[in-house]
Amino acid sequence: MANYSTNEFKGGLKIMLDGEPCAILENEMVKPGKGQAFNRVKIRKLISGKVLEKTFKSGDSVEGADVMDTDLAYLYTDGEFWHFMNNETFEQIAADEKAVGENVKWLVENDVCTITLWNGSPIAVAPPNFVELEITETDPGLKGDTAGTGGKPATLITGAVVRVPLFVQIGEVIKVDTRTSEYQGRVK
Amino acid sequence: MSEQLWMPSAKVATLRQRAMILQKIRAFFAERDVMEVETPSLCAASVTDAHLATFSTEYIGPGNSAGLPLYLQTSPEFAMKRLLAAGSGAIYQIAKAFRNEESGKHHNPEFTMLEWYRPDFDEFALMTEMNELMVHILDCQPCTSISYQQVFMDVLAIDPLSVGLDELKVEAAKYGYGDIAAVETQRDTLLQLLFCMEIEPKIGQQAPCFVYHFPASQAALAQLCADDKRVAGRFELYYKGMELANGFNELTDATEQATRFTQDNHLRVEMGLSPVDIDKHFLDALDYGLPACSGVALGIDRLIMLATGKSTIKDVIAFDIARA
Numbered sequence: 001m002a003n004y005s006t007n008e009f010k011g012g013l014k015i016m017l018d019g020e021p022c023a024i025l026e027n028e029m030v031k032p033g034k035g036q037a038f039n040r041v042k043i044r045k046l047i048s049g050k051v052l053e054k055t056f057k058s059g060d061s062v063e064g065a066d067v068m069d070t071d072l073a074y075l076y077t078d079g080e081f082w083h084f085m086n087n088e089t090f091e092q093i094a095a096d097e098k099a100v101g102e103n104v105k106w107l108v109e110n111d112v113c114t115i116t117l118w119n120g121s122p123i124a125v126a127p128p129n130f131v132e133l134e135i136t137e138t139d140p141g142l143k144g145d146t147a148g149t150g151g152k153p154a155t156l157i158t159g160a161v162v163r164v165p166l167f168v169q170i171g172e173v174i175k176v177d178t179r180t181s182e183y184q185g186r187v188k
Numbered sequence: 189m190s191e192q193l194w195m196p197s198a199k200v201a202t203l204r205q206r207a208m209i210l211q212k213i214r215a216f217f218a219e220r221d222v223m224e225v226e227t228p229s230l231c232a233a234s235v236t237d238a239h240l241a242t243f244s245t246e247y248i249g250p251g252n253s254a255g256l257p258l259y260l261q262t263s264p265e266f267a268m269k270r271l272l273a274a275g276s277g278a279i280y281q282i283a284k285a286f287r288n289e290e291s292g293k294h295h296n297p298e299f300t301m302l303e304w305y306r307p308d309f310d311e312f313a314l315m316t317e318m319n320e321l322m323v324h325i326l327d328c329q330p331c332t333s334i335s336y337q338q339v340f341m342d343v344l345a346i347d348p349l350s351v352g353l354d355e356l357k358v359e360a361a362k363y364g365y366g367d368i369a370a371v372e373t374q375r376d377t378l379l380q381l382l383f384c385m386e387i388e389p390k391i392g393q394q395a396p397c398f399v400y401h402f403p404a405s406q407a408a409l410a411q412l413c414a415d416d417k418r419v420a421g422r423f424e425l426y427y428k429g430m431e432l433a434n435g436f437n438e439l440t441d442a443t444e445q446a447t448r449f450t451q452d453n454h455l456r457v458e459m460g461l462s463p464v465d466i467d468k469h470f471l472d473a474l475d476y477g478l479p480a481c482s483g484v485a486l487g488i489d490r491l492i493m494l495a496t497g498k499s500t501i502k503d504v505i506a507f508d509i510a511r512a
Contacts, residue, residue: 007289028292028293029290029291029292029293029294029295030384030385031239031290031295031384031431032380032383032384032424032431033424033431033433033434034237034239034406034408034434035239035376035377035380035406036239036374036376036377036380036381037239037289037290038368038381038384038385040385055364055365055368055381055385056368057368057372057377057381058289
């Protein structure tokens with residue numbers, strides 16, 4: 001993998017840090033009136049998800065990380081792995097629990113997810129921004145309530161819990177924003 | 189998102205404020221009988237400073253059909269000192285300066301510098317005048333001042349004048365710079381790192397803060413202090429997390445200056461950079477005689493950021509590098 005000099009740093013660049021692939025979020029140059037310049041970089045570790053700040057001496061190089069995002073459709077889980085498929089090549093990839101993480105609750109069959117691969121292996125799974133899921137459990141609401149007042153928790157078929165308006169009932173399919181866990185509306 | 193790159197990066201209202209500030213600066217110096225000058229942006233010689241990257245170009249024309257290498261100035265310092273040696277008296281300049289590889293929230297590769305020189309002023313007299321300019325333009329509290337040694341002791345409990353490289357490495361690691369420290373061979377680099385990252389954000393928050401008596405090893409073009417050769421007549425000004433200005437009680441000794449240029453070139457080679465031809469006109473001027481003087485360079489764009497409450501340099505210049 002190529003090395004990157006600090007001059008090539010920018011948001012989105014993938015580099016290796018402490019043996020872990022990372023993505024640069026922000027890069028700011030800091031320079032004294034006279035003397036050595038530094039780059040203060042905000043970095044997200046791609047496996048642990050941790051965000052941290054790191055300072056480099058300007059002009060230094062770091063190893064790039066062989067990280068790429070690929071869009072794959074979710075197929076099924078066998079309990080140990082979650083299987084995804086490339087809809088064009090039909091090539092399949094299995095992600096483990098660590099890679100899927102909390103996003104397991106947003107995985108809907110046939111939905112296209114973004115899988116982050118490091119050296120060819122999945123390290124993160126990002127669901128689409130919006131998913132449609134069936135409600136399996138929620139209190140019966142009061143009649144005449146309109147959206148936006150109060151609300152109640154509802155458990156979805158994948159185990160995710162979101163707040164929904166009182167009029168939404170068990171068995172209905174709703175649209176949810178996976179980034180905020182917010183209810184968007186009912187799906188007819 | 190499609191940004192309209194033909195449009196200015198600054199608002200027109202900000203540019204109007206900028207114009208007013210430039211007028212005020214010119215009036216400030218006119219009142220004090222400091223002459224405005226202009227010197228070339230294109231120079232035959234570059235600078236030896238290992239931490240400055242220059243833009244280079246070539247002049248082709250009468251007398252130079254084969255092409256004469258030219259450099260865009262990183263500051264008008266050498267040319268202004270040649271004017272001082274020629275007897276100009278007190279002078280100032282509002283000039284474009286060019287530094288390659290510098291771009292960010294507080295940096296644009298092409299920026300505007302206010303540089304002025306006062307014969308017979310020591311650095312403290314110049315700091316006093318600079319304080320007046322700051323209060324005049326920014327309507328701020330009067331500047332405070334502290335020595336480089338004292339601010340290191342106050343903020344980090346390190347004596348920057350006596351601390352050794354190994355001890356500095358341990359200190360740098362404490363603040364999370366272990367990776368840089370582990371392989372660093374220059375004491376000054378670690379001092380600069382700690383200063384930029386740990387001290388700068390903590391000083392000059394209420395009022396601009398002068399830091400004076402920089403270590404002799406970071407003297408650049410300043411004289412060493414007669415009563416303490418460990419430090420130089422160099423100062424910097426900081427305000428609200430920004431480095432605003434760098435000033436010197438100017439080195440007037442041509443031999444000493446030539447030695448420092450040679451040392452710079454040694455450092456360049458050590459860092460894997462090519463040595464730079466020394467500016468002969470400048471050394472000849474020092475040899476002829478530079479009057480005792482102090483001078484300071486102030487980043488006008490940053491001053492305008494502070495005056496207008498903007499957080500990035502592109503908000504105060506018509507077209508930043510992305511729109512150039």
